[in-house]
Amino acid sequence: MRHILPNAMLGILGGGQLGRMFTMAARAMGYRVTVLDPDPDSPAGALADVHIRGAYDDSAALDRLADTCAAVTTEFENVPADSLSYLAGRVRVSPSAACVSIAQDRIAEKRYISGAGLQVAPFLAIESGADLDQNLAGHLPGILKLARLGYDGKGQIRVKTPEEARAAFAELGGKPCVLERQLNLKTEISVIIARTSPTEIACFPVAENQHESGILDISIVPARVTPEVAARAQDMALALAQAMDYVGVLAVEFFVLENDDLVINEIAPRPHNSGHYTLDACATSQFEQQVRTLCGLPPADTRLLSPVVMVNLLGDIWRDDEPAWDKLLSQPNVKLHLYGKKTARIGRKMGHFNVLAEDVENALSQALELKQMLH
Ligand code: ADP
Numbered sequence: 562m563r564h565i566l567p568n569a570m571l572g573i574l575g576g577g578q579l580g581r582m583f584t585m586a587a588r589a590m591g592y593r594v595t596v597l598d599p600d601p602d603s604p605a606g607a608l609a610d611v612h613i614r615g616a617y618d619d620s621a622a623l624d625r626l627a628d629t630c631a632a633v634t635t636e637f638e639n640v641p642a643d644s645l646s647y648l649a650g651r652v653r654v655s656p657s658a659a660c661v662s663i664a665q666d667r668i669a670e671k672r673y674i675s676g677a678g679l680q681v682a683p684f685l686a687i688e689s690g691a692d693l694d695q696n697l698a699g700h701l702p703g704i705l706k707l708a709r710l711g712y713d714g715k716g717q718i719r720v721k722t723p724e725e726a727r728a729a730f731a732e733l734g735g736k737p738c739v740l741e742r743q744l745n746l747k748t749e750i751s752v753i754i755a756r757t758s759p760t761e762i763a764c765f766p767v768a769e770n771q772h773e774s775g776i777l778d779i780s781i782v783p784a785r786v787t788p789e790v791a792a793r794a795q796d797m798a799l800a801l802a803q804a805m806d807y808v809g810v811l812a813v814e815f816f817v818l819e820n821d822d823l824v825i826n827e828i829a830p831r832p833h834n835s836g837h838y839t840l841d842a843c844a845t846s847q848f849e850q851q852v853r854t855l856c857g858l859p860p861a862d863t864r865l866l867s868p869v870v871m872v873n874l875l876g877d878i879w880r881d882d883e884p885a886w887d888k889l890l891s892q893p894n895v896k897l898h899l900y901g902k903k904t905a906r907i908g909r910k911m912g913h914f915n916v917l918a919e920d921v922e923n924a925l926s927q928a929l930e931l932k933q934m935l936h
């Protein structure tokens with residue numbers, strides 16, 4: 562495949578923090594970037610060469626992207642798949658509309674993954690109220706999740722009985738959902754893959770993820786799982802990317818069960834919050850891989866250069882003042898990343914920091930201390 566080389570214009574749908582870090586990686590390599598995002602204050606728009614303020618289904622805006630960019634990617638899975646198909650008729654697009662449509666619908670996603678021979682949590686597709694009339698015993702206690710547009714634990718309700726499931730379905734607006742059995746988790750991990758072609762594929766080290774109120778709180782790398790579990794997770798992620806003929810950066814979230822079985826929770830067709838450690842701790846960041854795969858270049862070295870713990874910074878810690886950044890910036894082994902968002906809100910991702918140390922336990926204790934200090 563033809564390589565798209567520096568100085569070319571790359572397009573991205575979405576101007577949030579993921580788009581911003583893509584923009585920085587691309588510009589560092591000498592590419593130019595056009596961001597499409599309706600928000601005049603979007604974090605990526607502020608750093609891009611061109612910011613088109615338009616909706617993701619605005620055909621004039623899509624035409625402008627197609628006319629001016631050598632290739633187009635996305636920073637989020639909820640971009641209309643039709644927009645990607647439309648663009649793909651005119652310009653190189655990755656990931657494909659087909660892959661994004663799988664990732665944007667939990668029913669399609671779970672069916673696809675289990676169809677590929679990989680384990681998911683026992684689930685039922687709940688497309689209408691009638692689907693709750695069947696025997697739910699094998700799926701309770703469970704979690705009812707909206708099939709579309711859920712993120713950071715939003716659009717999910719835990720249910721113990723069929724009655725609670727029916728009430729939850731009504732509360733979620735009667736929209737298509739999955740009812741998933743609640744599993745006992747030993748831990749959660751994720752793997753990020755970069756794939757340009759069947760023979761150009763790379764896998765990042767496994768991250769161990771801890772959530773707070775449904776939102777990623779910290780990622781610990783290397784994950785504290787056995788080497789066998791880590792290798793199995795990487796093999797499953799690679800197998801899934803190959804099955805999907807995926808081009809781009811793919812994140813795969815796993816549950817590790819008490820017996821070390823691995824269950825795929827969900828996938829994201831883009832760089833992932835749990836991969837922000839790669840910015841400072843790997844030979845290549847997940848965002849550089851997004852640029853490379855988009856440009857038809859092979860993914861570069863994914864080697865981990867240092868144990869690392871990433872801590873998310875949510876809007877919760879912005880009170881009257883900015884948080885005490887001097888406490889982070891005075892640490893020589895801490896790397897601060899802020900996304901340039903103008904207003905802080907509870908639960909809003911404002912930035913993150915990476916703590917690099919000789920070993921993961923030291924990185925973790927320092928990360929937790931710093932996190933505590935900022936609260
Ligand atoms: P989101 O799209 O909001 O990230 P997830 O499906 O990943 O939604 O769920 C968020 C978190 O909720 C997971 O990381 C996990 O901690 C917990 N969770 C989700 N599904 C299950 C399950 N079937 N069993 C146990 N915990 C779950």
Ligand code: MG
Binds near residue numbers: 814
């Ligand atoms: Mg998730």
